[in-house]
Amino acid sequence: MADVAIPRAKPQMSEDNAWTRLKHNRNWLGFWFMVPAMAFLIFFLAYPLGLGIWLSFTDTRIGRVGHFIATENYEWLWDDSIFWLSVFNTLLYTFIASAFKFAIGLYLALLLNEHMPFKAMLRAMVLIPFIVPTVLSALAFWWIFDSQFSIISWSLRHLGLISQNINFLGDTTWARICVIFANVWRGVPFVAITLLAGLQTVSPSLYEAATLDGATRWQNFRYITYPLLTPIIAVVMTFSVLFTFTDFQLIWAMTRGGPVNATHLMATLSYQRAIIAGQLGEGAAISSAMIPFLLAAIMVSWFGLQRRKWQQGESND
Amino acid sequence: MSSVQIRDVRKSFGNFEVLHGVTIPIEDGQFVVLVGPSGCGKSTLLRMLAGLENITSGTISIGDRVVNNVQPKERDIAMVFQNYALYPHMTVADNMGFSLKLRNASADEINKRVKRAAEILALSPLLDRYPRQLSGGQRQRVAMGRAIVRDPQVFLFDEPLSNLDAKLRVAMRTEIKELHQRLKTTTVYVTHDQIEAMTMADKIVVMHDGIVEQMGTPLELYDKPDNQFVAGFIGSPAMNFLKGHVRVNGVATFEGPNGVKLPLKTAPTASDGRPAVYGVRPEHFTIADDGAEAEIIVVEPTGSETQVFAKLGGEQVVAVFRERHQFNPGDKVRLKPDPSLVHLFDDATGKRMNA
Numbered sequence: 067m068a069d070v071a072i073p074r075a076k077p078q079m080s081e082d083n084a085w086t087r088l089k090h091n092r093n094w095l096g097f098w099f100m101v102p103a104m105a106f107l108i109f110f111l112a113y114p115l116g117l118g119i120w121l122s123f124t125d126t127r128i129g130r131v132g133h134f135i136a137t138e139n140y141e142w143l144w145d146d147s148i149f150w151l152s153v154f155n156t157l158l159y160t161f162i163a164s165a166f167k168f169a170i171g172l173y174l175a176l177l178l179n180e181h182m183p184f185k186a187m188l189r190a191m192v193l194i195p196f197i198v199p200t201v202l203s204a205l206a207f208w209w210i211f212d213s214q215f216s217i218i219s220w221s222l223r224h225l226g227l228i229s230q231n232i233n234f235l236g237d238t239t240w241a242r243i244c245v246i247f248a249n250v251w252r253g254v255p256f257v258a259i260t261l262l263a264g265l266q267t268v269s270p271s272l273y274e275a276a277t278l279d280g281a282t283r284w285q286n287f288r289y290i291t292y293p294l295l296t297p298i299i300a301v302v303m304t305f306s307v308l309f310t311f312t313d314f315q316l317i318w319a320m321t322r323g324g325p326v327n328a329t330h331l332m333a334t335l336s337y338q339r340a341i342i343a344g345q346l347g348e349g350a351a352i353s354s355a356m357i358p359f360l361l362a363a364i365m366v367s368w369f370g371l372q373r374r375k376w377q378q379g380e381s382n383d
Numbered sequence: 384m385s386s387v388q389i390r391d392v393r394k395s396f397g398n399f400e401v402l403h404g405v406t407i408p409i410e411d412g413q414f415v416v417l418v419g420p421s422g423c424g425k426s427t428l429l430r431m432l433a434g435l436e437n438i439t440s441g442t443i444s445i446g447d448r449v450v451n452n453v454q455p456k457e458r459d460i461a462m463v464f465q466n467y468a469l470y471p472h473m474t475v476a477d478n479m480g481f482s483l484k485l486r487n488a489s490a491d492e493i494n495k496r497v498k499r500a501a502e503i504l505a506l507s508p509l510l511d512r513y514p515r516q517l518s519g520g521q522r523q524r525v526a527m528g529r530a531i532v533r534d535p536q537v538f539l540f541d542e543p544l545s546n547l548d549a550k551l552r553v554a555m556r557t558e559i560k561e562l563h564q565r566l567k568t569t570t571v572y573v574t575h576d577q578i579e580a581m582t583m584a585d586k587i588v589v590m591h592d593g594i595v596e597q598m599g600t601p602l603e604l605y606d607k608p609d610n611q612f613v614a615g616f617i618g619s620p621a622m623n624f625l626k627g628h629v630r631v632n633g634v635a636t637f638e639g640p641n642g643v644k645l646p647l648k649t650a651p652t653a654s655d656g657r658p659a660v661y662g663v664r665p666e667h668f669t670i671a672d673d674g675a676e677a678e679i680i681v682v683e684p685t686g687s688e689t690q691v692f693a694k695l696g697g698e699q700v701v702a703v704f705r706e707r708h709q710f711n712p713g714d715k716v717r718l719k720p721d722p723s724l725v726h727l728f729d730d731a732t733g734k735r736m737n738a
Binding site: 271274276278293 | 435471
C-alpha cells in the first residue's frame with residue numbers, strides 16, 4: 067500500500083521528452099486531440115471566410131489579381147437597386163418559408179407523435195423530401211411549374227377551372243410563391259423530425275397529470291407541450307433560418323433568379339456577379355453583406371436559447 | 384369525500400386479460416392499499432379508477448355515480464404519480480394551482496388554496512422554486528400538494544414512495560398517513576411494498592395475477608392469511624413454509640421434511656395423512672428443549688432483534704429473536720414453533736386449512 071504514493075511525484079522528475087509529456091500531461095494530450103478539428107475549422111471555415119471578406123475589399127476579377135480598393139464595392143452596391151431587391155427577396159423568402167416550415171413541421175410532428183397505424187412507415191416517408199438531392203427535387207419542381215407542361219396547369223385545365231396555363235415561373239408573384247413552396251417542401255422534414263424527437267422526450271405522465279387536472283387537448287398543448295418544446299424550437303428554427311437565408315441550389319436550378327430578378331437571393335446574385343460575370347470582388351461583397359443578417363439571426367437564437375429558468379439548478383434525476 | 388365501489392372489473396389488452404373480475408368495496412374516508420408483486424394488475428386498476436384506462440367490463444362507481452364513461456377530469460379524483468409528473472416549466476405554486484387555473488378559478492382563490500396546501504405540507508418557502516431545484520422528498524410533497532389543492536373526492540397514489548431513499552420513505556409514509564388522518568379523504572394507494580401497506584392501510588387488498596387474493600385490515604392479513612400467497616407476501620422476514628403431512632394419532636402433529644416433527648394445536652377434521660404446507664413466521668419460533676433440532680447457518684444481528692438462518696429437517700428456515708442468544712454458525716439448537724400461531728395450508732390449492 068505504501069508504494070502507491072511514490073509514482074505520483076514521478077511526472078515532474080521525468081526527462082522532458084515529447085512522448086513522456088504526452089503520456090503524463092493531460093492538457094498537452096488534449097491539445098493534440100484538438101489539432102485535427104482546429105486544422106479543419108481553420109482551413110475550411112476561417113480561411114475561406116477571411117479570404118471572402120478580403121476579396122470584397124479588392125477589385126479582383128477572374129484571371130486578374132485585384133488591388134485593394136477599400137469599400138468601393140460596397141459603395142457601388144449601396145446604389146444598386148438589384149442588390150437591394152435581392153436583400154428584400156432574401157428576407158421575404160426566409161421569413162415566409164420559415165414560418166410555413168415551422169407551422170407545417172410542428173403540425174406533422176404532433177401528428178406523428180400520436181398512435182396510429184403504419185406510424186414507422188409514415189415517419190420514414192416524411193423524410194423523403196430531405197433525402198432527395200436538392201437539385202433533383204428542384205428539377206422536379208421545374209417541370210411541375212413548367213409554363214407548357216405543368217401538371218398543375220394541366221389538371222386545373224381539365225377540371226375546367228382555368229382556361230389557359232398559369233405562367234408559374236414567368237410571373238414575378240407566381241415565381242416567388244413557387245420557390246418558397248419548393249423550399250418549404252424541402253425544409254419541412256428537418257423541422258418535423260427534430261420537433262418529433264423533442265416531443266418524445268416529454269414524459270407521458272405529464273399529459274396524464276394534466277388530463278386529470280382537467281386540461282383539454284388544446285390546453286395540454288398550450289400549457290405542457292409548447293413550453294417544454296421551446297428550447298428545441300429555438301434550435302431548429304435557427305438552423306432553418308440560416309439554411310433558408312443562404313439558399314442557393316433550389317433557386318439556381320428553378321429560376322436562376324428570374325423573372326426580372328424577382329427571385330434573386332443574395333446568394334444567387336453573388337454567384338451571378340462573381341462567377342458568371344467574373345467580378346469576384348463585387349460578388350464577395352454581396353456575400354459578405356449577408357454576414358450581419360446571419361449574425362443577427364444567431365444573436366436572436368443565442369438569447370432565445372439561453373437556459374430558461376426552469377432548466378437551471380442541478381438535476382438529480 | 385365519497386365511497387368507491389369496484390364491481391367485477393375486468394381489463395384486457397387485446398386478447399390478454401390482466402384483471403379477472405376484481406370486486407373491492409371502499410368506504411368513505413378509508414385508506415385502502417392495493418399491494419402485490421409487479422404485474423399483478425394493481426396499477427392498471429388504479430389507472431382505470433382515474434380514467435386513464437378503459438374498463439373492459441364491470442363497473443366502477445365513485446359516490447353514487449358509475450364513472451365507467453366519465454372523463455377523468457369530471458371524476459373529481461386527484462392522482463400522485465410514481466415519478467411525481469411535476470410540470471418542469473412551472474414553479475411549485477403554478478404546479479399546485481394548475482388544476483384551479485384550468486377551472487377558471489379567480490387568482491385570489493387559487494392563491495388562497497395553494498397557500499393553504501403549502502402550509503399543510505410545509506412547502507411555503509419553496510413556492511417560487513422550479514421542480515429541478517427541489518429534493519426528492521420536496522418534489523413528492525409538491526405532487527401531494529397538487530392533489531390536496533383540488534380537494535377531490537378520492538386521492539389516488541401510484542407507488543409514490545418508490546423513488547425515494549429508504550430513510551425518506553419511512554418519513555413520508557408517516558407524513559402521508561398523518562395527512563389522511565387530517566383530511567379524511569378516501570384514498571387508494573398502490574404499492575409493491577408490504578411494509579408500506581401494513582403501516583398505512585385501513586384495509587389492504589392483496590392482488591396477484593389479476594385477482595384479489597385477500598382483503599382485510601393489516602392485522603387480519605398477518606394473523607389469518609387466507610392462502611399461502613398472502614401468508615408469504617405479508618410479513619418480513621417472510622413466513623417459513625415446510626412441506627409434509629398432517630398426522631393425527633392421539634396428538635395432532637405435522638411431519639415435516641425428513642421426518643421432523645412439528646407441533647399443531649389441533650388438526651383440521653379428517654386430515655390424517657394429508658399433504659400440507661406448514662407455515663410459521665420467523666418471530667413465532669422459540670428455543671425449547673422439546674423443539675426440533677436445527678443447525679445454525681448464519682446469524683444476522685440488527686440490534687433490536689437477531690435473525691437466525693438455520694437448517695430444519697434439511698430445509699432452510701429463518702427465525703427472529705428479540706433476546707440476545709449467543710449463537711455461532713454450526714451450533715445445534717432446538718427450534719419450537721408456537722403451535723397456536725402456526726398456519727396450515729393445503730398442499731395442492733394453497734388454501735388455509737386450520738381455523
